[in-house]
Amino acid sequence: MNWAVVVPLLVFLVIIFCIGFYASNHLKTTSNFLQEYFLGSRQLGGFILAMTMIATYGSASSFIGGPGVAYTMGLGWVLLSMTQLATGYFVLSVLGKKFAIMARKIKAVTLIDFLKERYQNKWVVILSALSIILFLFSAMAAQWVGGARLIESLTGLSYTAALFIFAVSVLVYVIIGGFRAVAITDTVQGVVMFFGTLIILIGTIIAGGGIGPIMSDLAAENPNLISPYGADQSLTPLYVSSFWILVGVGVVGLPQVAVRAMSYKSSKGMHRALLIGTVVVGFIMLGMHLTGVFARSVLPGIEVGDTVMPRIAMEVLPAWLAGIVLAAPMAAIMSTVDSLLLLVSSAVVKDVYLNYVKPEADDRTIKKISIGVTTVIGLLVFAMAVNPPELLIWLNLFSFGGLEAAFIWPVIMGLYWKKGNAGGAMASIITGVGSYVVFHSFMPNAFGMHTVVMPVLLSFAAYVLVSLITMKHHAKVQDEVITKLWSA
Amino acid sequence: MKEKKPFEDDPRYRVADREALIGVGLVILNFLMWFGSAYGLGSKPVSEYNYIFGLPDWFFYSCVVTTVVIILLVILAVKYFYKEVPLDEEDES
Structure with missing residues (x-):
């Protein structure tokens, strides 16, 4: 075992644990368990809000998968990844204050709480809860597999042992600390991600003898590596642009991101988060993917994309520094997983159990159930990740785009279009998820764009059309909803 | 809106709506700068590229300059x- 690499990782895990215990103190004294456990009592300040958004959004793919593809494809892939800059300011501007204000009016704790009050329809709630549980559960399991593989490759432990370490670390602080623990650990993880990016980028540039020589090196190997079209010229402008939908503006529809837009304390915090978020996300995405490209000149001939980051870190940095840098992907995976775990748990506890099974449950019961459900889900994911079933792998393939197609319009139009109603929301969710599965299976990357584009357009059409057609049918409920949500 | 309005919209929403539009505007501008410089400068043969700080000019403008400008x-x-508005109901009165 390479102790110089492992020690920084261990230190990192210890810090994370301490935060979990700190946050659990808030849980003991809170007067409203649900609000505290699933939303941190809406107390997030600007810095933590920015970091938890970025850390939740940035996952294994930003630190392992993405740079690996950039290594193979060249600068064109960095261009593509920069579509993510928008997530830094777009989500908070668009959901922003309106979502935060409405959520407070109705005391919403989850995204589905909002949908429930906005559409007053049982089926909208059940469909949304189902999509969240199904898609995010599989997304989470996939990230666990990634986290365990990373520990496995860094420490030489067996896959199961690595998975166990990873699972215990995440489960403990999420279960005992809830949302506050998740947000604060996300912040630490975000900081690790930021400095990890900075160190590895500088290290790689120095190892390659400067940016100029690296570029001429790449151009000599294959000029397309430094063109916007990718090494094999497969990156068309239309395809690359379609990522503005998938990882740029569409992120608004991701429940794990949207829920954060109602967790902050004040407008001031939100403003600060806008700034910090944009800077940090821009820097991390540019830095990590650029490192992937530069790595090709330093360490040519790596076959497996996912090994590029670990290998370049070990190659260009002293071992202890490599340990710190490799804590970054670890941090990225953990910070995604912890939020998903809590979100799936909130969907089960708040959206299903409290809505339809036992609405009259008291605070003590809720506490027991919340902690119990979170634990059970965590253990289930662990069991799945030991030997991931086919279905799970298949679901994970479109969990990101599928959720975006399902939720983007019910959320955005629900906030900004008074005529949007339950019929439209339901049609939109069904069309979004359904057409995503169909396009993914039978017509991937339809018309040269990423698969997500068509389902997002279709679900928009469904939302508007059905809302207009069923306007009379929903008129009475709609009046009440608008009065409740829009009046001062 | 053609139907009658029995009440005035929460005045804070006007602020929120405007900020959402600014967000949309920023994204459109971000996209145009990104797209324009990447494919405007990057479509010529690689041998004719100019370099700034060692990076091909299309990349420098579309990924580095655009990012900095958008942040600014x-x-x-x-x-x-x-605008700063109070978010909590009780803060309103």
Whole structure:
């Protein structure tokens, strides 16, 4: 075992644990368990809000998968990844204050709480809860597999042992600390991600003898590596642009991101988060993917994309520094997983159990159930990740785009279009998820764009059309909803 | 809206709506700068590329300059256009 690499990782895990215990103190004294456990009592300040958004959004793919593809494809892939800059300011501007204000009016704790009050329809709630549980559960399991593989490759432990370490670390602080623990650990993880990016980028540039020589090196190997079209010229402008939908503006529809837009304390915090978020996300995405490209000149001939980051870190940095840098992907995976775990748990506890099974449950019961459900889900994911079933792998393939197609319009139009109603929301969710599965299976990357584009357009059409057609049918409920949500 | 309005919209929403539009505007601008410089400068043969700080010019403008400009615009927007409003119900009165 390479102790110089492992020690920084261990230190990192210890810090994370301490935060979990700190946050659990808030849980003991809170007067409203649900609000505290699933939303941190809406107390997030600007810095933590920015970091938890970025850390939740940035996952294994930003630190392992993405740079690996950039290594193979060249600068064109960095261009593509920069579509993510928008997530830094777009989500908070668009959901922003309106979502935060409405959520407070109705005391919403989850995204589905909002949908429930906005559409007053049982089926909208059940469909949304189902999509969240199904898609995010599989997304989470996939990230666990990634986290365990990373520990496995860094420490030489067996896959199961690595998975166990990873699972215990995440489960403990999420279960005992809830949302506050998740947000604060996300912040630490975000900081690790930021400095990890900075160190590895500088290290790689120095190892390659400067940016100029690296570029001429790449151009000599294959000029397309430094063109916007990718090494094999497969990156068309239309395809690359379609990522503005998938990882740029569409992120608004991701429940794990949207829920954060109602967790902050004040407008001031939100403003600060806008700034910090944009800077940090821009820097991390540019830095990590650029490192992937530069790595090709330093360490040519790596076959497996996912090994590029670990290998370049070990190659260009002293071992202890490599340990710190490799804590970054670890941090990225953990910070995604912890939020998903809590979100799936909130969907089960708040959206299903409290809505339809036992609405009259008291605070003590809720506490027991919340902690119990979170634990059970965590253990289930662990069991799945030991030997991931086919279905799970298949679901994970479109969990990101599928959720975006399902939720983007019910959320955005629900906030900004008074005529949007339950019929439209339901049609939109069904069309979004359904057409995503169909396009993914039978017509991937339809018309040269990423698969997500068509389902997002279709679900928009469904939302508007059905809302207009069923306007009379929903008129009475709609009046009440608008009065409740829009009046001062 | 053609139907009659029995009440005035929460005045804070006007602020929120405006900020959402600014967000949309920023994304459109971000996209245009990104797309324009990447494919405007990057479509010629690689041998004819110019380099800035060692990076091909299309990349320098579309990924580095665009990012910096957007960050600056976000700073300006937040400073001059985004308004602080109370979020909690009790803060209103």
